[in-house]
Amino acid sequence: MQVNWNSIDSLKSILLYNEKNNHKGVKVINKNKLQKEGEKWVNEGIISEEQLEQILKLYTKKDLNDLIILFAVILTSLSLITFIYSDWAQVPHFSRILVMIGLLVILYVIGDNLYRKRSTLLGIGFITLGYIVFGAGIFIALNIYNMTVFSAWPFIIWSMVGLFLYVLYNHPFLFVLGIAVTTIGQIYSGSSFSEFNFWLLIILFFGFAHFVYHRANRLFSYLFAVSFSIHAVVLVLAESQQYYWLIVYFLVLYVLGDWMDKRTLHEPLKNISLLSAFILSMYQSFLLQENYFMNELEYETIFFVVWFVLVGVALGLKWQKRTWIASVDFLLFLPLFILPIPFVFIVISLFLFSIFWLVIGYKYEWSEKVMLGTTAFLFSTFTVYIQYAWNALNKSLFFLIGGLILFLFGFLLEKRRRALVNPKKGGTVK
Amino acid sequence: MKRVLFYFLLVLQALVLISFSVLYERIDEYGQTISIKTSEEFMSYSWHGQGQKMYMDYEINRINTNQFSNVNWNKMERNERVYVLLERKENGLFSVINASDKKLKSTNANEIVLKAKFQYMDSTSNEVYVHYGMEVISNQHPYDHLKPNVPWMITLQISPWGQKRVVSIENIEE
Numbered sequence: 001m002q003v004n005w006n007s008i009d010s011l012k013s014i015l016l017y018n019e020k021n022n023h024k025g026v027k028v029i030n031k032n033k034l035q036k037e038g039e040k041w042v043n044e045g046i047i048s049e050e051q052l053e054q055i056l057k058l059y060t061k062k063d064l065n066d067l068i069i070l071f072a073v074i075l076t077s078l079s080l081i082t083f084i085y086s087d088w089a090q091v092p093h094f095s096r097i098l099v100m101i102g103l104l105v106i107l108y109v110i111g112d113n114l115y116r117k118r119s120t121l122l123g124i125g126f127i128t129l130g131y132i133v134f135g136a137g138i139f140i141a142l143n144i145y146n147m148t149v150f151s152a153w154p155f156i157i158w159s160m161v162g163l164f165l166y167v168l169y170n171h172p173f174l175f176v177l178g179i180a181v182t183t184i185g186q187i188y189s190g191s192s193f194s195e196f197n198f199w200l201l202i203i204l205f206f207g208f209a210h211f212v213y214h215r216a217n218r219l220f221s222y223l224f225a226v227s228f229s230i231h232a233v234v235l236v237l238a239e240s241q242q243y244y245w246l247i248v249y250f251l252v253l254y255v256l257g258d259w260m261d262k263r264t265l266h267e268p269l270k271n272i273s274l275l276s277a278f279i280l281s282m283y284q285s286f287l288l289q290e291n292y293f294m295n296e297l298e299y300e301t302i303f304f305v306v307w308f309v310l311v312g313v314a315l316g317l318k319w320q321k322r323t324w325i326a327s328v329d330f331l332l333f334l335p336l337f338i339l340p341i342p343f344v345f346i347v348i349s350l351f352l353f354s355i356f357w358l359v360i361g362y363k364y365e366w367s368e369k370v371m372l373g374t375t376a377f378l379f380s381t382f383t384v385y386i387q388y389a390w391n392a393l394n395k396s397l398f399f400l401i402g403g404l405i406l407f408l409f410g411f412l413l414e415k416r417r418r419a420l421v422n423p424k425k426g427g428t429v430k
Numbered sequence: 431m432k433r434v435l436f437y438f439l440l441v442l443q444a445l446v447l448i449s450f451s452v453l454y455e456r457i458d459e460y461g462q463t464i465s466i467k468t469s470e471e472f473m474s475y476s477w478h479g480q481g482q483k484m485y486m487d488y489e490i491n492r493i494n495t496n497q498f499s500n501v502n503w504n505k506m507e508r509n510e511r512v513y514v515l516l517e518r519k520e521n522g523l524f525s526v527i528n529a530s531d532k533k534l535k536s537t538n539a540n541e542i543v544l545k546a547k548f549q550y551m552d553s554t555s556n557e558v559y560v561h562y563g564m565e566v567i568s569n570q571h572p573y574d575h576l577k578p579n580v581p582w583m584i585t586l587q588i589s590p591w592g593q594k595r596v597v598s599i600e601n602i603e604e
Contacts, residue, residue: 097451101444108440134443141450148563148592150511150545157446161439168435193547194507240507 069125077132100137155185163207183227190234225272250277277332285343328356350380461587564594
């Protein structure tokens with residue numbers, strides 16, 4: 001393995017940069033920077049991905065500062081949010097708005113100064129607080145000025161400001177907060193107004209997703225995928241769409257994931273889409289047994305058209321990447337509700353999915369796929385068990401037997417998994 | 431460039447907050463004044479024990495489904511948007527003359543369209559209950575002259591952008 005002196009230099013400069021910015025005298029490594037540099041090295045072929053992960057593992061001790069600041073911000077935000085409901089805040093007088101604006105400006109200015117001159121983290125903490133004060137200010141103003149809200153437009157404003165703040169400061173805290181606000185806004189829109197807010201989806205898809213793609217960060221990808229799934233659920237529920245459209249939405253997420261080349265993008269997107277599809281299937285298997293539900297089910301041709309197109313695209317991607325084996329995933333996206341006694345077929349599809357991955361995982365010694373298959377198998381068994389035993393057995397017996405079965409399976413499968421993984425890796429296995 | 435964005439964001443946020451206050455003051459210019467009556471089910475005797483807030487119940491909160499059967503009230507979900515057309519009657523009070531889930535338009539100065547949220551349907555009385563967002567009134571003004579067990583007339587100013595301001599509450603003497 002050749003040593004690249006340029007990369008050693010950049011490693012040194014990272015360490016020096018951290019020493020300079022560290023004022024507490026405690027040795028702290030900026031893991032984010034190291035990770036970014038490390039990914040560059042992997043792309044240049046200097047080190048392999050596994051070596052990068054090993055290096056990063058050396059610095060797993062999370063910045064203690066991070067946690068403390070995080071909690072400080074959370075507690076202060078909670079106090080600000082509950083302050084909205086206090087008596088003082090409820091008076092419709094301009095002074096209340098002035099106070100909120102004053103607080104806002106102070107927090108942002110202090111935060112910005114700290115960010116630029118002293119400590120990045122502390123600065124971001126104050127900026128976050130300022131952002132939350134802004135949101136709280138909007139809600140106080142809506143309340144005291146008797147503004148009736150008929151859609152989630154306050155969240156649109158709040159979410160856009162969050163996005164711009166992330167553009168400005170580039171810190172993960174702000175990204176997480178921004179996506180959280182967008183997602184909560186959508187949930188609020190669905191529950192309080194029974195409508196889906198398309199602007200929030202646009203902000204998610206064209207605003208935050210842009211950074212998900214360019215930063216190629218696992219956390220961001222997972223957040224985006226989860227947020228997307230939640231948006232999809234709100235869409236189907238609030239706009240009273242047929243539930244099976246979720247199959248298409250989760251399939252869209254899956255295809256997006258497959259399309260991406262970087263691991264940090266395609267793994268989270270695919271995993272979340274599979275998880276969502278799996279949960280949907282479990283749910284379907286119960287719903288499709290209810291007569292009232294089956295009576296309300298209408299078949300829409302456009303669904304099938306869209307579904308065929310998507311599956312075509314997905315298969316095309318698999319062909320292009322030569323990952324035919326992963327086509328097993330499509331088992332979860334089949335519109336089995338068109339078959340007679342659909343819940344049986346759905347349960348079968350869940351089991352087939354789990355068993356396929358287990359078998360393939362063992363054959364090609366992919367320990368993550370073995371884990372995927374195992375977990376999926378457990379949940380499939382659980383679904384069947386609930387279906388059968390909930391009505392047939394006495395409740396406490398139901399839980400007891402359920403627990404025992406899970407223990408048994410867990411034990412057996414763990415044993416086999418350890419046997420598979422241990423010979424490969426020298427270290428301890430979880 | 432980034433400094434500009436920072437100041438822009440700061441000013442934007444301050445402006446957003448200020449605008450709520452400014453709009454409230456502007457209701458006088460752009461708003462329409464309406465008077466509505468409290469319903470029979472409204473329990474006015476509990477006014478003084480309620481502290482800062484008063485939960486009102488108006489006649490216009492209830493809509494008769496037989497009158498407006500072009501809407502499928504059974505299929506409505508809670509919090510879905512409903513448009514209600516009110517008209518001023520001879521006694522000065524406004525009452526419901528049309529309700530729909532599609533947009534309605536007011537044709538003259540004696541009519542006004544309000545947005546409301548569907549709450550529930552009472553099949554026994556064939557009434558639909560909706561929420562306008564003005565059911566909660568804060569006890570900031572001197573409302574000592576209000577008598578219990580008498581219907582009240584509430585006069586409000588309503589702006590086109592959905593802000594509502596209570597102008598006065600009076601007893602309606604029979």
